[in-house]
Amino acid sequence: MADSLRRNAHVVEALGSALRQGEHAIGTVPALVKRVLTEESWREFVTQRGDHVLHDRFVDFVVTPPLAGLGTTIDLIRRVISADVEALDMLDRTLQAASQPGRRNDLVNNVDEVPRPRGTSKENALRRLRKDAPDLHAEVLAGTLSSHAAMVKAGFTARRFTVEVRTPETMAATLRRQLPADLLAQVIAELNRE
Numbered sequence: 227m228a229d230s231l232r233r234n235a236h237v238v239e240a241l242g243s244a245l246r247q248g249e250h251a252i253g254t255v256p257a258l259v260k261r262v263l264t265e266e267s268w269r270e271f272v273t274q275r276g277d278h279v280l281h282d283r284f285v286d287f288v289v290t291p292p293l294a295g296l297g298t299t300i301d302l303i304r305r306v307i308s309a310d311v312e313a314l315d316m317l318d319r320t321l322q323a324a325s326q327p328g329r330r331n332d333l334v335n336n337v338d339e340v341p342r343p344r345g346t347s348k349e350n351a352l353r354r355l356r357k358d359a360p361d362l363h364a365e366v367l368a369g370t371l372s373s374h375a376a377m378v379k380a381g382f383t384a385r386r387f388t389v390e391v392r393t394p395e396t397m398a399a400t401l402r403r404q405l406p407a408d409l410l411a412q413v414i415a416e417l418n419r420e
Contacts, residue, residue, distance in 0.1 A: 231278075234267035239274065242296050245306070256310035259303065263316045284320055308348065312367050315352045322353065348373045354382055 241258040244251040262268050270280050273293040281287040281295070291297040300321070307313040351373035355363035362376040377383040387404045389397050401410060 231270060231272045234265070234269075234271035235273065237261050237265065237267040238271050238296075239293070242292050245296060245298055245302075246292070252306060255303075256307045256313040259307050259313045260310075260316055263320055304349065311348065311352065311369075311373065314349055315356070315363075315367060318349050318353055319356075351377050351382075355380065358382070 237258065241255065241262055244254045244258055268281055268284060268287040270278075272278055275293060277294065279294045281290070285300060287295050288298060288300055288303060289295060296303075300317075303317065304314065307317065352363065352366065355366060355373070355376055359376065359380040359382075362371065362380050365371040366373050366376050371379070374383070378385045387400070389400045391397060401413065405413065
C-alpha cells in the first residue's frame with residue numbers, strides 16, 4: 227500500500243508541477259492527466275511533507291491547493307489537454323460518470339461546479355460519439371478521423387466549409403470544389419430565383 231501511495235504521489239506531483247511550470251512542461255500534461263485518471267492516483271497519495279491525502283471527488287482534487295491538489299480549475303485542465311482527444315475523452319468520462327445519480331463515488335455533487343461541454347465542442351462530440359456511435363468514437367481516439375468528421379459521418383451534424391468572400395470567381399471555385407454537381411445546380415437555381 228505504501229508503495230502505491232508513493233507512486234500516486236509521484237504522478238500527482240509531476241502533473242501539478244507541469245501545470246505550474248507553464249509552457250516549458252505543458253506538453254507533458256495530457257499524458258500525466260491520462261495516467262492520473264487511469265490509475266486514479268488523485269484519490270489517495272502522500273505529499274512531499276508526509277501528509278496523507280484522500281479525495282472522493284476529482285473536482286476537489288483539481289481545485290484543492292498544492293500539495294494536496296492541483297490548485298487549478300477543470301476548465302484550465304480542459305484547455306491544456308484539448309489537443310489530445312484521448313485525454314479529453316478520459317476527463318469527460320470521469321466527469322460524466324460523476325454526475326450519474328446513485329454512484330458511490332460521486333465526483334461532482336453540484337452541476338454548476340463543473341462546466342459541461344456544449345454546442346460543437348470536441349468534448350461534446352466525443353461524448354455523443356461514445357454514446358451513439360462507438361465505432362466512430364474509436365476512430366477519433368485512434369486519430370484516423372477528426373471529431374467533426376465523425377459527427378458528420380454519423381449524421382449528427384451537417385458538413386460545413388468556409389467560402390471566402392473575395393471575388394465571385396473564388397467563391398464559385400470553392401463551391402465547385404466542395405459541392406456535388408447536383409447540389410451545386412440546386413444552389414445556382416436558388417440564387418437565380420427572384
